[in-house]
Amino acid sequence: xxxxxxxxxxxxxxxxETLVIAHGFAATSVDAVIDAAGTTKGGFFHHFPSKGDLxxxxxxxxxxxxxxxxxxxxxxxxxxxxxxxQQLLVFVGLLAxxxxxxxRVAPGCLFASFCYERELVDAETRALIxxxxxxxxxxxxxxxxxxxxAYPPRVEVDLRALxxxxxxxxxxAYVMVRALGDATFVRGQLEQLRSYLELxxxxxxxxxxxxxxxxx
Amino acid sequence: xxxxxxxxxxxxxxxxETLVIAHGFAATSVDAVIDAAGTTKGGFFHHFPSKGDLxxxxxxxxxxxxxxxxxxxxxxxxxxxxxxxQQLLVFVGLLAxxxxxxxRVAPGCLFASFCYERELVDAETRALIxxxxxxxxxxxxxxxxxxxxAYPPRVEVDLRALxxxxxxxxxxAYVMVRALGDATFVRGQLEQLRSYLELxxxxxxxxxxxxxxxxx
Amino acid sequence: xxxxxxxxxxxxxxxxETLVIAHGFAATSVDAVIDAAGTTKGGFFHHFPSKGDLxxxxxxxxxxxxxxxxxxxxxxxxxxxxxxxQQLLVFVGLLAxxxxxxxRVAPGCLFASFCYERELVDAETRALIxxxxxxxxxxxxxxxxxxxxAYPPRVEVDLRALxxxxxxxxxxAYVMVRALGDATFVRGQLEQLRSYLELxxxxxxxxxxxxxxxxx
Amino acid sequence: xxxxxxxxxxxxxxxxETLVIAHGFAATSVDAVIDAAGTTKGGFFHHFPSKGDLxxxxxxxxxxxxxxxxxxxxxxxxxxxxxxxQQLLVFVGLLAxxxxxxxRVAPGCLFASFCYERELVDAETRALIxxxxxxxxxxxxxxxxxxxxAYPPRVEVDLRALxxxxxxxxxxAYVMVRALGDATFVRGQLEQLRSYLELxxxxxxxxxxxxxxxxx
DNA sequence: ACAAGCGGGACTACCCGTTGTT
DNA sequence: AACAACGGGTAGTCCCGCTTGT
Numbered sequence: 001x002x003x004x005x006x007x008x009x010x011x012x013x014x015x016x017e018t019l020v021i022a023h024g025f026a027a028t029s030v031d032a033v034i035d036a037a038g039t040t041k042g043g044f045f046h047h048f049p050s051k052g053d054l055x056x057x058x059x060x061x062x063x064x065x066x067x068x069x070x071x072x073x074x075x076x077x078x079x080x081x082x083x084x085x086q087q088l089l090v091f092v093g094l095l096a097x098x099x100x101x102x103x104r105v106a107p108g109c110l111f112a113s114f115c116y117e118r119e120l121v122d123a124e125t126r127a128l129i130x131x132x133x134x135x136x137x138x139x140x141x142x143x144x145x146x147x148x149x150a151y152p153p154r155v156e157v158d159l160r161a162l163x164x165x166x167x168x169x170x171x172x173a174y175v176m177v178r179a180l181g182d183a184t185f186v187r188g189q190l191e192q193l194r195s196y197l198e199l200x201x202x203x204x205x206x207x208x209x210x211x212x213x214x215x216x
Numbered sequence: 217x218x219x220x221x222x223x224x225x226x227x228x229x230x231x232x233e234t235l236v237i238a239h240g241f242a243a244t245s246v247d248a249v250i251d252a253a254g255t256t257k258g259g260f261f262h263h264f265p266s267k268g269d270l271x272x273x274x275x276x277x278x279x280x281x282x283x284x285x286x287x288x289x290x291x292x293x294x295x296x297x298x299x300x301x302q303q304l305l306v307f308v309g310l311l312a313x314x315x316x317x318x319x320r321v322a323p324g325c326l327f328a329s330f331c332y333e334r335e336l337v338d339a340e341t342r343a344l345i346x347x348x349x350x351x352x353x354x355x356x357x358x359x360x361x362x363x364x365x366a367y368p369p370r371v372e373v374d375l376r377a378l379x380x381x382x383x384x385x386x387x388x389a390y391v392m393v394r395a396l397g398d399a400t401f402v403r404g405q406l407e408q409l410r411s412y413l414e415l416x417x418x419x420x421x422x423x424x425x426x427x428x429x430x431x432x
Numbered sequence: 433x434x435x436x437x438x439x440x441x442x443x444x445x446x447x448x449e450t451l452v453i454a455h456g457f458a459a460t461s462v463d464a465v466i467d468a469a470g471t472t473k474g475g476f477f478h479h480f481p482s483k484g485d486l487x488x489x490x491x492x493x494x495x496x497x498x499x500x501x502x503x504x505x506x507x508x509x510x511x512x513x514x515x516x517x518q519q520l521l522v523f524v525g526l527l528a529x530x531x532x533x534x535x536r537v538a539p540g541c542l543f544a545s546f547c548y549e550r551e552l553v554d555a556e557t558r559a560l561i562x563x564x565x566x567x568x569x570x571x572x573x574x575x576x577x578x579x580x581x582a583y584p585p586r587v588e589v590d591l592r593a594l595x596x597x598x599x600x601x602x603x604x605a606y607v608m609v610r611a612l613g614d615a616t617f618v619r620g621q622l623e624q625l626r627s628y629l630e631l632x633x634x635x636x637x638x639x640x641x642x643x644x645x646x647x648x
Numbered sequence: 649x650x651x652x653x654x655x656x657x658x659x660x661x662x663x664x665e666t667l668v669i670a671h672g673f674a675a676t677s678v679d680a681v682i683d684a685a686g687t688t689k690g691g692f693f694h695h696f697p698s699k700g701d702l703x704x705x706x707x708x709x710x711x712x713x714x715x716x717x718x719x720x721x722x723x724x725x726x727x728x729x730x731x732x733x734q735q736l737l738v739f740v741g742l743l744a745x746x747x748x749x750x751x752r753v754a755p756g757c758l759f760a761s762f763c764y765e766r767e768l769v770d771a772e773t774r775a776l777i778x779x780x781x782x783x784x785x786x787x788x789x790x791x792x793x794x795x796x797x798a799y800p801p802r803v804e805v806d807l808r809a810l811x812x813x814x815x816x817x818x819x820x821a822y823v824m825v826r827a828l829g830d831a832t833f834v835r836g837q838l839e840q841l842r843s844y845l846e847l848x849x850x851x852x853x854x855x856x857x858x859x860x861x862x863x864x
Numbered sequence: 865a866c867a868a869g870c871g872g873g874a875c876t877a878c879c880c881g882t883t884g885t886t
Numbered sequence: 887a888a889c890a891a892c893g894g895g896t897a898g899t900c901c902c903g904c905t906t907g908t
Contacts, residue, residue, distance in 0.1 A: 005869050024333040027242030030898060041899085042871045051898065108332065115394040116324065116332040117240040126395075133395050154421075155411050161404030164392065168405050169381075172388025176380065178331040179342075179349050188377030189384050195371050196412040205370075205421030246880060258889050261881065436885095440891080456765040459674030461875060473877090474893045483876065540764065547826040548756065548764040549672040558827075565827050586853075587843050593836030596824065600837050601813075604820025608812065610763040611774075611781050620809030621816050627803050628844040637802075637853030656865080677901060690866050693903065 009047045012037045016058055021108040025055055025117055056125045062110045063132040070136055073098065084146035085201050089194050096190040099170055103183045109174050137163045151201035169193060225263045228253045229277060232270055237324040241271055241333055272341045278326045279348040285314065286352055300362035301417050305410050312406040315386055319399045325390050353379045367417035385409060441479045444469045448490055453540040457487055457549055488557045494542045495564040502568060505530065516578035517633050521626050528622040531602055535615045541606050569595045583633035601625060657695045660685045664706055669756040673703055673765055704773045710758045711780040718784055721746065732794035733849050737842050744838040747818055751831045757822050785811045799849035817841060
């Protein structure tokens, strides 16, 4: 192997990811990426024939990491609880931790950054984003079906839409956090989802009424 | 009326809004706006001293329209139902109609477009977005408190977070719709919220498992 | 009319023509044209949306001037002689003067410059060049037919090929002049053509043999 | 033989020659040559210290091949005919075949490609081109003198200019073929030259008008 | 001999904003 | 008040050639 270019390549991707999440893709100039990564035009275009290729590589890497996070959270939830409903509740809790931490680092989802410049993104990259988001829905829907089999839902629900609510809330929370500037916002939203799941699959609804209350 | 420059101004804003929602603000060039609006450089810079001023004007107009929509939906909900819980449920339903229709026209929220280029947006514009989003939370939270007073929530909940879930779901849905390409997605998410509200404020939980319909 | 941009535009075209003939089109950078024309990037791209458009404009102007030269030379030849053969001989002589003068200014034909980067030139520009060169053939062929009607050619000849020999020799001479550095070269070649025409349409071949000779 | 680098070198030269004739030298990037030759940066700069060196090598090889072609055509003409005039006529005919075939492969003369970017070519390369073209003139002029000795020319002619007409017509024809897209064009021009030579050195001009064929 | 990462500069294209002119 | 011409700067792309490694 000649000089290992992957180091430089990774530095470029890291710098670009930060900048894209902060400013958007179009507003992130190649020069800015180069400066942040400490490399040069030549080096950049050696690794990425065009800015569009950088975008695709960015999304590819992000999607791969995203899939790993999903797997890990599910796995941990499955280890921490045996009951499918409990696993789901734990999963949502773990996710809240994860996302809140991520928001403190970089308050934004790379996928959303690209979605908000949708018309300028090539089809391949869009497909990558789509399948990444669908993966979350698929995995969570499966868990929901297991939970629904054990605990019949108290109202008729579209389990797919419910599964997609996880990603929807997280994506929405990213926007809200950017607008309101409060990183704890996600947790609040995911807590609502946990309450919903508990109420929806509650086998003994009447027993609950003992705990009253509402926060300010 | 003598020659009214506001016609031209409106045409520029309309064209710009469409382009910004499609491509983002940074990727929307003044020239492109001019072409789409059918005007010229001179005309543009007569109405907007700089591109940034266009951005602010865009957000201002969008915020004003947004406040009107919020008012109207709440008012209609209040006319259609007397019970605060029912008003909320109606409101969420009306909102689903509204947003789904908006998504077919332009699948995106202007606020989110600017949030995703946050670092580049001036403080005044950001403040405008923030207060717009907080307004929804404020109004809905008030309704929730009324509902909670009438129907003690079956689990402890943060009513503010619950109120914010409306905007969070809508913003998240915009991202998801762009990623998945399915405009009906919002409705599915807001239906979940309705179910959650029903379960949360249900005065007769035990009776539910047989009749899944909403109580009067 | 606002500020008269045609002055600036003409300056750009003049500078570009000189540079393209000297270095070729690809090797002529827009920056070099700008410097030579004393204008700026903005000014340049206002008049020519792309470098390719400059190329086309260059060829268009050159073709128009070329057609004028052809007309004038033919007209002058027709005034200086009545006999079609004599007109042709005069025409070739006038052309020699014209081309030799042109070569001292800029030793090259713009058409040829573009032909030598043929694969990079757009179809419209190529068509323009083609029809310009065909025009010379057409006009000269017509004259040749008149001459041939008066003086039957002494050998069978393709009058079209003979007509095209004028442009072929001029184009070839441009290459040779660039290679050998001798601007008088064209005259020598066109003199040959005159001799050929004289011999070909000579009504009294036998009488000629009295003048022997050959130069070193 | 051990590893022979000359194979790779030749592949580079071949690829470069094709590209230069198609696009010109300046417009031919080293990267494009590398791709077409199937080699790499390292390989290229091993054989050619700079792009300019490639240019010179290209011209050197082309000049050498050109000299061989000239020798062969003259030699064949000398074998096919004994009379110097006939040898010339045969030579021009053979040349027409040769050039027409060459034009179908690559419609252009490498020398002319460089001449049309004259200002950018180094002196050594230019000298090479000049002497190559002079060589044709020298050899043909010698033949013409032999012919003129045997058959006194019917009009006073500059034999050097006449000798140079061969290269001039061929170079001019390359331009015309590129412009008009008709590879048979050269033949037509060289046929004119043959007619001219026949008429010029015709010992029995009067007899011609009835028998247009060539005399033995 | 060849392979590939890399440096930095140059090129085309475009962008935002200004200036005159009608 | 509308508009073309213009100014200067920046964007993305590519290019040549050097260096480091095998």
